[in-house]
Amino acid sequence: MRKIKVGVLGATGTVGQRFVELLEKHPFFELSEVCASEKSSGKTYLEAVREKWKIKAEIPERIAALEVKDCSPKGLDCEIAFSALDSNVAGQIEENFANAGFAVSSNSKNHRMDADVPLLVPEVNHEHLEIINAQKERRNSEGFIITNPNCSTAGLVIPLKPLDDSFRLDKVHVVTMQALSGAGYPGNSAIDLIDNVYPFISGEEEKMETEPQKILGKLNGASVKNAAFKVSAQCNRVFVSDGHFECVTVELEKKPSIEEIIECFEAFNPLKNFNLPSKPEKPIIVMKEKDRPQPRLDRDKGDGMSVCVGRIKESKTMHYSFNLLSHNTLRGAAMSSILNVELLAEKGFLK
Ligand SMILES: NC(=O)c1ccc[n+]([C@@H]2O[C@H](COP(=O)([O-])OP(=O)(O)OC[C@H]3O[C@@H](n4cnc5c(N)ncnc54)[C@H](OP(=O)(O)O)[C@@H]3O)[C@@H](O)[C@H]2O)c1
Numbered sequence: 001m002r003k004i005k006v007g008v009l010g011a012t013g014t015v016g017q018r019f020v021e022l023l024e025k026h027p028f029f030e031l032s033e034v035c036a037s038e039k040s041s042g043k044t045y046l047e048a049v050r051e052k053w054k055i056k057a058e059i060p061e062r063i064a065a066l067e068v069k070d071c072s073p074k075g076l077d078c079e080i081a082f083s084a085l086d087s088n089v090a091g092q093i094e095e096n097f098a099n100a101g102f103a104v105s106s107n108s109k110n111h112r113m114d115a116d117v118p119l120l121v122p123e124v125n126h127e128h129l130e131i132i133n134a135q136k137e138r139r140n141s142e143g144f145i146i147t148n149p150n151c152s153t154a155g156l157v158i159p160l161k162p163l164d165d166s167f168r169l170d171k172v173h174v175v176t177m178q179a180l181s182g183a184g185y186p187g188n189s190a191i192d193l194i195d196n197v198y199p200f201i202s203g204e205e206e207k208m209e210t211e212p213q214k215i216l217g218k219l220n221g222a223s224v225k226n227a228a229f230k231v232s233a234q235c236n237r238v239f240v241s242d243g244h245f246e247c248v249t250v251e252l253e254k255k256p257s258i259e260e261i262i263e264c265f266e267a268f269n270p271l272k273n274f275n276l277p278s279k280p281e282k283p284i285i286v287m288k289e290k291d292r293p294q295p296r297l298d299r300d301k302g303d304g305m306s307v308c309v310g311r312i313k314e315s316k317t318m319h320y321s322f323n324l325l326s327h328n329t330l331r332g333a334a335m336s337s338i339l340n341v342e343l344l345a346e347k348g349f350l351k
Helices: 014-023 045-049 087-099 122-139 151-167 204-215 258-267 334-346
Strands: 004-009 029-035 080-083 103-106 144-147 169-178 218-220 223-225 230-237 244-252 284-287 307-314 320-326
Touching: 004 014, 004 087, 014 029, 014 334, 080 087, 080 334, 087 103, 087 122, 087 144, 103 334, 122 144, 122 151, 122 218, 122 223, 122 334, 144 334, 151 169, 151 204, 151 244, 151 258, 151 284, 151 307, 151 320, 169 204, 204 230, 258 284, 258 307
Parallel strands: 004 029, 004 080, 080 103, 103 144, 169 230, 284 307
Antiparallel strands: 169 244, 218 223, 244 320, 307 320
16 A cells, blocks of 8 residues: 655654654654754754654654755645644644645644634544535635644543443543643753642643533534533643543533443443554553552553543542543644544545
8 A cells, every 4th residue: 555645743842753753653654754943944853853852762764864844835745744833833834734735633722623623532523524624615725634632631531422422421520630741842840840749731721621522512514513511620740751640520411320430431442443553442441450540550551542541439529530541642642643644544535
């Protein structure tokens, strides 16, 4: 099979490095372009990232030698652009690529809530891809933008989906303990983080309180009608390298038994008949041990794409509480963005 040529915008950053690692061994895609800011363009990829490469695996040799380009669609040798751009610049650059005919798969917040842009988590809402057709018409272009959610929302909505399908969500309260890599590089100052819990992440609570309703919303012609449940979020940065940990409490319209909750989590596998290399075998892993999941032990389950759930118990104020763990740069960013494009290919949305 011919591999599809792809580029990464923001290839030198925390999420961009994950894209490089994952795309170099991908069965459908060939990474042919790496793009970043003026500071990096003109250098080889190795020169641009030598002092800030943060992934355990070595920089792939072929990519190390590529020239970093600026983020302009002109003359690039690829059909798809994965965006890991800083949100201060992502909005306009992604528009430029979509208007120039590229399929753009973005990790940035800028276009997530646009009415004709899908905010995708394939296990939850793959049918939302249909709204791309309205977007192409608006742009008068074959190009379009798809997005994945904020890294902490990405883990949250996966267990919320089977709960909503079976028992209807009414209210969700979530407290996060988010990893250092979620802030990009260099991120927060070490002085704020060592021996501390840092209780503010700019814009994060607002994203967690609004994105789940779009993701779990219903396709309504050319847009999505948001779900009605309410989410309240309190977000914190903790001294963990990778893996966002979340304490979730839910109130449902119909109170199930604890066994029914476990059963609906374990049965959840809506992509089982899709041929998508980045999907995990199990989107939700229910851990029965009383002290799991833990970031250091469990963040790489399902190659970083499974959401681990544990400590499911009755709540004294709402119905049930549980803890979850999901990998913020894999499930919460690069690998989900790749899964979204695999879904585009599977559903025939790529030329
Ligand atoms: N980190 C996570 O866990 C995570 C999870 C989900 C979503 N996100 C989102 O993903 C995006 C990237 O996050 P990150 O953590 O990877 O950030 P990062 O480490 O700060 O990387 C930012 C990237 O944007 C590039 N860039 C900055 N200014 C630019 C400009 N003017 N023109 C072109 N490129 C420019 C940088 O290139 P240079 O190296 O040349 O400056 C770098 O490649 C953000 O929108 C973030 O909110 C991050």
